[in-house]
Structures are given as C-alpha cells and as structure tokens.
Amino acid sequence: MKKLLFVFQLLFVALLSQAQFVISGKVTDVDGNKLAGANVQLEHSPKGTVTDLQGCYQLEVNKIGNYTLTASFLGFTKLQETVEVTKNLELNFTLTAKSILADEIIVKSTRADANTPVTFSLLSKKDFVNQNLGQDLPYLLSMTPSLVTSSDAGAGVGYTGLWIRGSNIQRINVTVNGIPLNDPESHGVFWVNMPDFTSSVNSLQIQRGVGTSTNGGGAFGATINLETNTLETKPFAEINSVAGSFNTFKNNIRVGTGLINDKWAFEGRLSKISSDGYIDRASSDLKSFFVQGGFYSDKTMVKAVVFSGKEKTYQAWWGVDNWTIENLGRTFNWAGYIENSDGSFRFYDNQTDNYQQDHYQLHLSQKLGEYLKFNAALHYTYGRGYYEEYNQNDSLKNYPIGEQFFGYDSVLNNGVYAYFYHDTVAISDIIVRRWLDNHFYGTTYSLDYTSEKLNLNVGGAINNYANAKHFGEILWAQYVGNTTIEDNYYNNIAEKLDINNYIKATYAILANVYLFGDLQVRMVDYFCSGNEKGGAMAAIDKNYLFLNPKVGISYKNNFLGTVYASYALSNREPIRTDFLDAPENTDPEPETLRDIEFGARKNDKSYNYNINFFFMKYTNQLALTGELNDVGSPIRANVGKSYRLGIEIDGGYEIKNTFTIKGNIALSNSNTNYKEESETGIANYNNVQLSYAPQLIGGLQINYLPFRNTELGISYRYISKQYLDLTENDERILDPYSYTNLHANYTFKPKYLDEIKINIMVNNLFNQLYASNGYMWGDTPYYYPQAGINFMAGVTIKF
Numbered sequence: 001m002k003k004l005l006f007v008f009q010l011l012f013v014a015l016l017s018q019a020q021f022v023i024s025g026k027v028t029d030v031d032g033n034k035l036a037g038a039n040v041q042l043e044h045s046p047k048g049t050v051t052d053l054q055g056c057y058q059l060e061v062n063k064i065g066n067y068t069l070t071a072s073f074l075g076f077t078k079l080q081e082t083v084e085v086t087k088n089l090e091l092n093f094t095l096t097a098k099s100i101l102a103d104e105i106i107v108k109s110t111r112a113d114a115n116t117p118v119t120f121s122l123l124s125k126k127d128f129v130n131q132n133l134g135q136d137l138p139y140l141l142s143m144t145p146s147l148v149t150s151s152d153a154g155a156g157v158g159y160t161g162l163w164i165r166g167s168n169i170q171r172i173n174v175t176v177n178g179i180p181l182n183d184p185e186s187h188g189v190f191w192v193n194m195p196d197f198t199s200s201v202n203s204l205q206i207q208r209g210v211g212t213s214t215n216g217g218g219a220f221g222a223t224i225n226l227e228t229n230t231l232e233t234k235p236f237a238e239i240n241s242v243a244g245s246f247n248t249f250k251n252n253i254r255v256g257t258g259l260i261n262d263k264w265a266f267e268g269r270l271s272k273i274s275s276d277g278y279i280d281r282a283s284s285d286l287k288s289f290f291v292q293g294g295f296y297s298d299k300t301m302v303k304a305v306v307f308s309g310k311e312k313t314y315q316a317w318w319g320v321d322n323w324t325i326e327n328l329g330r331t332f333n334w335a336g337y338i339e340n341s342d343g344s345f346r347f348y349d350n351q352t353d354n355y356q357q358d359h360y361q362l363h364l365s366q367k368l369g370e371y372l373k374f375n376a377a378l379h380y381t382y383g384r385g386y387y388e389e390y391n392q393n394d395s396l397k398n399y400p401i402g403e404q405f406f407g408y409d410s411v412l413n414n415g416v417y418a419y420f421y422h423d424t425v426a427i428s429d430i431i432v433r434r435w436l437d438n439h440f441y442g443t444t445y446s447l448d449y450t451s452e453k454l455n456l457n458v459g460g461a462i463n464n465y466a467n468a469k470h471f472g473e474i475l476w477a478q479y480v481g482n483t484t485i486e487d488n489y490y491n492n493i494a495e496k497l498d499i500n501n502y503i504k505a506t507y508a509i510l511a512n513v514y515l516f517g518d519l520q521v522r523m524v525d526y527f528c529s530g531n532e533k534g535g536a537m538a539a540i541d542k543n544y545l546f547l548n549p550k551v552g553i554s555y556k557n558n559f560l561g562t563v564y565a566s567y568a569l570s571n572r573e574p575i576r577t578d579f580l581d582a583p584e585n586t587d588p589e590p591e592t593l594r595d596i597e598f599g600a601r602k603n604d605k606s607y608n609y610n611i612n613f614f615f616m617k618y619t620n621q622l623a624l625t626g627e628l629n630d631v632g633s634p635i636r637a638n639v640g641k642s643y644r645l646g647i648e649i650d651g652g653y654e655i656k657n658t659f660t661i662k663g664n665i666a667l668s669n670s671n672t673n674y675k676e677e678s679e680t681g682i683a684n685y686n687n688v689q690l691s692y693a694p695q696l697i698g699g700l701q702i703n704y705l706p707f708r709n710t711e712l713g714i715s716y717r718y719i720s721k722q723y724l725d726l727t728e729n730d731e732r733i734l735d736p737y738s739y740t741n742l743h744a745n746y747t748f749k750p751k752y753l754d755e756i757k758i759n760i761m762v763n764n765l766f767n768q769l770y771a772s773n774g775y776m777w778g779d780t781p782y783y784y785p786q787a788g789i790n791f792m793a794g795v796t797i798k799f
Helices: 002-016 125-131 322-327 576-580
Strands: 021-029 039-042 048-050 056-061 065-072 079-085 093-095 120-124 147-151 160-164 172-176 201-208 222-228 236-244 248-256 264-275 284-296 300-314 337-339 345-347 352-367 372-395 404-413 416-425 427-450 454-477 487-510 513-531 540-557 561-572 591-603 607-619 622-628 634-638 642-655 659-678 681-688 696-704 710-719 737-748 755-763 771-777 780-785 790-798
Touching: 021 065, 021 079, 039 056, 048 056, 056 065, 065 093, 079 093, 120 125, 125 201, 125 737, 125 755, 147 771, 322 780, 337 372, 372 454, 513 561, 576 634, 622 659, 622 771
Parallel strands: 021 093, 172 222
Antiparallel strands: 021 056, 039 048, 039 065, 065 079, 120 201, 147 160, 201 222, 236 248, 236 790, 248 264, 264 284, 284 300, 300 352, 337 345, 352 372, 372 427, 404 416, 427 454, 454 487, 487 513, 513 540, 540 561, 561 591, 591 607, 607 642, 622 634, 642 659, 659 681, 659 696, 696 710, 710 737, 737 755, 755 790, 771 780
8 A cells, every 4th residue: 555655646746747727717608697517528538627606617737738628507508619728728618508408307306406405426427437347336336425335246246235324225215217216115226137227327316314305215314316318419339348357247239329300319228247256156147228219309308218127146145154254265155055965065056036127217308488397207117036946944834835744554542543644744845936026107297497596396206016926936845745836835915006296495595595495295005915935914004194394504605615404304114024024913113214414515626525414313213133034135123212423524626637536434323222022031222323334434536647548546445343233242243344446447549439448447456355244143143245356347439
C-alpha cells in the first residue's frame, strides 16, 4: 500500500508542473434564463461538472489542444461545441427546449430532486459503465453510502444481495421505470433473475431512509429507482466481451436504430453470463434480453419495454461453519451432499435453482400544457421456476408417503392373533422440486404540474399478484409408498392486491426556501390457502390500510448549498414467511417507522459533499433473527421498540481536472429489545444491537487520468463487526473486513470504428479472506466466504 501511495504522490507532483487552462461560461435557455444543474461534459473523458444556481460552470484542462464539450439539461436538446484551447477560455451554451418529450419523465414522479428534503445518491450510466463486467448490480453500487453487498457464490455472479442502513432487500423498495420490482409476497429482489440488466440502465437513484412516496411496498431502509435506457437519436451497434477468474465469461450485443423519421426508435440487447463461482460447484448459467421501442413527438411519448432473464445456478446458499473451514476448506459447499455407506461422500449433480422471469411494460407520457404532464403505464410480469434438491434421510412424515411398514406377521397369544410388522421405515432419501409460478400485473399513473413556485405530483398504482402457485414435487424416493413421480407433497396458492395513491408537492414559500409535503394512502389485501411441507396449513387472509405522511423543508443558496430537514412515517405489512414461520396460533404485526433526516449537500465546480443525520424509530419492527427457514429465507420476528441512529458523509474533490477523490463514511448505532422463546424457556435480550447492522461503513476512491482516454482507479471499502442474531453474542458475529479493488480503462478510435474500450479490474487486491454474510443454525454460526484476489477484463467495440 505504501508503494501505491508513493506512486500517486509522484504522479501528483508531475501534474503540478503542467500548465492549466480554464474553460468557463454559462448555460441558459433561448430566453436567457439560467439553467442551474445543467451537465457540462468533456467528451472522451469522465470529467464533467454541473452548473451552479447562476447557470455557471468551470472546467480545467492541462494541455493545449482541441476539446469538445457537451451541455445537457432535462427537457432540452444537447449542445456540443469544439474549441481550441491555448489560454483561459469563455464558452457559453444556449440550449433549446426539446421538441421530443424526454424519456426521463417516466421516473420523475418517483424521484427526489435538488429541492427535496431527503438524502439521495444519483448515478448515471457513466458512473458504473467501466465496472460493468458481469457482476450483479449490487456490486456496482458497493461504494455508495451505508451499502453492504454479498455473494453466495463468492464473486458477484449468481445470487447476490445488498443491505442499506442495515436493512436487507426485503425492506428496500425497488422500481424499474416506476413499476415495482420487489416480489409482492417475499418483498425480495432476485438480481440473478435479471442478468446484465445494468447494461440497459440509464440512471438510478438511491434514497436512503423512507424517502418520497413510490409504488410498491414501503421503504424501511431505502428506495432504489432504476431508469432503463433513454432515447438515442443516432443508430448504434456495440459488442462487449469479458473474461475473468473462476471461468467467468460475459458476452452481449446491443443495437439501436436511432430516431427514424424523427418519430420512432428501437433498441435491443442480448446477453449471456457464465461462471464456475469461487465456492465449489457454485456455477451460474445466465441469459437475458432487453428490447424497447417507442414513438416520440413534442407532446406524446409511447414506449414499450420488454426484458427477460433466465438463470440456472448450482445452490450455494448453505454456507460453512468454522469446523468446515478448518477441515474441508472455506470453498466447501454442502449443497447436494450425499454420504455413502462406507463414510465417503459425493454430490448430487442437479442441486440447482432454475427460474425465468419475463417483464412487459407499456408507457404513455403526454404533455397537456405548458405546466402539466401525464404519465401512465401498464405492466405484466410472469415468473416460474423451481429448485431441485436431494434430501438424505428425510422424515417420510413430511410427505404423503408416510412411514412404511414391512414384514407383516402375526403371533398367537392366548388364543388371539396379534398382527404386526417386523420393520418400520421412517426416513428415506428423496429428490424433490419446489416450484413457484406467478403472475404480477397492474397499472401506474402520475400527473405532474410544474410552475415557477410549485411542483405538484399526484400518482399511484393498482397492482395485483394473482394465481401464485407454490407447490412441491416428489421426483424420486427410496420408499415411495402409494405415490407416483411428480406427485405434489404440498400445494398452496396466493393472491395479493396492492393499491396506493399519493400526492406530493414542493412549494417555494420564500426565495430559495422550499416546503415539501407528501401523503400516501396504501391498501393491501393478501390471501393464501393450501398446505405446506409436512401438512401444515398455509392460511393467510389479511387486509391492511396504511397512511404514510411526510413533511420537510429545504433552504438553498450559493454558499451553503442545500440545507434540509424532514420527517416521514411509513408502515408495511408482514411478508409470506413471517406468517408461515411465526409460532403456532400467532400472527406477525405490521411494522411502523418514524424517520427523521436532516443534512446539507452542495455541488460546486470542483467539489461536492453530502452530510446527513438520521434517526429511525421502529414500532413492531420485523427484525432478522439470524435464522433461516427450510427454503433458505431469513426468519424475522416482531421485536420491542427499536431504533437506528447515525450520520452519513460523502463527497468528492477534483484536483486540476486529472485527479478525482471520492469518499464516504457512515457511523451508526442500533438498539432493540428481543424476547426469544424456545423449548428451554424464554430469554430476554434488552438494549442489544440489531443484527446485520455494522456501526462503521467507509469507502475511498481515487481516479487518475494520466493522459487522454486513459483512467486508473483504486477503491477501498471497510465494514465493521456485525452480529448474526439479536443476542449480541460475540461468538455469533461477522468479523470486520475490508477489500481493495483496482481498475483501468483505455479508449481509442481506430479507423472504421467509433470506439474500442478496454477495461481491467482486479478485485480484492490484497487477497483478504473474509465473509460478508452469514446466519445461525441452532447455536452454530454459518458464513458465506468471499473470493480472494480475482481478475476481470473486457473489451467493448462500438460501431
């Protein structure tokens, strides 16, 4: 590390000796109005800036030469200018309002803007395109504040997860183009079902805390709002190929027509990702496609979006305990384990997870006047798949097979025959498939009014999760009884209706003082009927009505930036497994969060910062107990009063347009009371930390552009100790860990091609051996080890 820092110091000294030139100016519309927040980008470089409240910008370059700058602003046509720089130069941009309705209007109603009093991070495609080498989206977000990632297979391909402010994905609201992505029953998001989706993402916004009203389940940790690719006016074709450690390969192709007859545009992507994984047999075979097409005019946009993902992964969610690590190695995988009669063992070849999910979206955006816009969407998602497993010595009472009796006999006793069996078989090896087949459809809408002082948004959604079939099939058993192949051993069906409506407004009560209000009404009707494994009834019939208000205020000026404060209340219903895993004759309660946030943020010419304090107070929080159920889902339970309290700081600084330093740190504390009931009695744990809640999360990124079209970067991440359950037992923890990644990219333009870009990544540079996730099985902690040093390299060719 000392050598690395020494190299950066030498490069910095060399940089100081170079000449510096400043390109500065203003960005305005055709009427001379200043466009605050407009983007000014130096072409063929990651360097760019945004205009201040006066519409002014400033960029530094360190060489004499020709430079191309592009200015852009939502709702305006991009403008590109090429200038020769031999001295400090003034370059002003005058942007013209687009004659085509912008795609960004689709997500406007569910996103925060510069005046919204919530804490958020906004990332565009350029922020993650160079690291998009096949790993799932959580890994591309790993350097954002308060965020922790993990991979079952250990290397970011396959099943991955993320936590924000200690909340897992079940408590994070995720939307794609304003349409809910979370599974309505589990509230989970399975990124493995959307391989390479990042290649079709134009931008995303993470709102931490409750955030503003959106569609789908209430946010208790954060919201992630994804926007798919927007209109590209020029035709394009692109091929991307990646190879890396653990036989990891990614290949995709993207094509687009550009704007046809100034009205129509179409694009598509086809992707394939495969990997053996770091963990033994943790293979992934992933396929996906993305297609969209639309009609664009000055007042109307109609856009259809279709994307699908299909995955086959060998199970890697079992984890390893300390005995396994010491005796069999940290990459040992218990999934599919079969012990032979002589004490040796083998593995079942098809212990795999198989799932396909198809998404269909149809969007309409209509400009109704100078200040008013209307959006509506129809959507449908079809998901189906199963996981297959070999269960050795499983109890036959869990199946309709039941105990088997052999050797029917009788004995004469005092003149009376007594009948009996010589042998009773209560266990058997058995192969099963556990299926999920579901349909999710609905509509979303929003009406946006924007004037000089008032931004008003009315929106909502009606979504129905219908005919969701959960069932298990018996494929084979040593003792079959009266069953046949593919007989169901459990079968239940679920439906869930989710209706929400909201109204939110930002009003300028004084110059640069904005008052914010947001009110959401959400109604949920959830029904489930049938039986689970072992014959237990799966009977749920619940109705909920939630009122979720939010208020806040923000103050904005050139010196301080934006200072804000907000209060939000959010409610959410229990999920399917909360009911099924609850103690007999008890039902889980809905949970409530009261979230107070206050902070400041500023984007200046060469630096930016965000600082945010939060206090999140829960009632009936459904906290992770650290245990898993029989399908590997985390078990949650209502706990007593609990809270999270913390501060998040992130920022960046650009040094002479060549060095960029970014960093973030989150310090937090959590507290709850937990009552654990077991066969041995009741144990009370008071004033303990919440599970999976590190008190310190920090990161640092340094990017350096040694010369044009070349970028070098290093990033560092640290996660402090985490408890695996609610007992605050130091023998049940994830140890603190850190990792360092390197990346480099080089872009050049050969003859007859638009561009060739080469990307190289070195993950976990110092080969740290750590586990990023775990769970408790009884009194034994299990861990998910992550890969040591590994590599990925890719090339992108644009035509």
